[in-house]
Amino acid sequence: MTRSELIAQLAAENPHLRHSDVEAIVTTIFEEITATLSEGRRVELRGFGAFSVKRRDPRTGRNPRTGESVEVSGKAVPFFKPGKELREVVNGGPPQAGAPKPPARPAKTKA
């Protein structure tokens, strides 16, 4: 699923909203998360997961082609830790509240 497919699904589900509004909602959500992380703050969405920023220390790296040492400056990297409910959904466990239930499957071969 891409960003535009997500927007299309939401627009179909909410015919009373303008397409541009649906787009603005999705943009706002990811923009707020990005802005928060860039201030070094955490984002916590219970059930879904948490975004945080991890610091990488500066290190001496090597140019693999020439073998020269180069100073690699420290940097921040974004990190996502999925929440319990999302981990369960991914493993075919109980669906997240609000998520459509998967169709019931007949029980497998019972000898």
Add this chain to the structure above:
Amino acid sequence: METLTRAQLVEAIYAQVGLSRNESAALLESVLGRMATALGKGESVKISAFGTFAVRQKSERIGRNPKTGVEVPIMPRKVLSFRPSQVLKARINHEPVGSALDEDS
């Protein structure tokens, strides 16, 4: 420093888009729910300028209880990984977007 939660995201949608707070909250849940549903089907979710959420299959392996030393099989399972986009990484490091790409050329 204050953590961003659903409440602030709802407030941002309310302020930016002008929906009611109730509807803003419902739409936020729809976004998260649709992403979770796609991931539950094993699909990856690719949000441009943000990153990609993907499901990886882990095969069964033998683990060990570190306290008792007893070997236990770890069942095959699926794990979720998030790959941040270049844009997100640049924003977090307060670098101009695209500088990472310029270095290569």
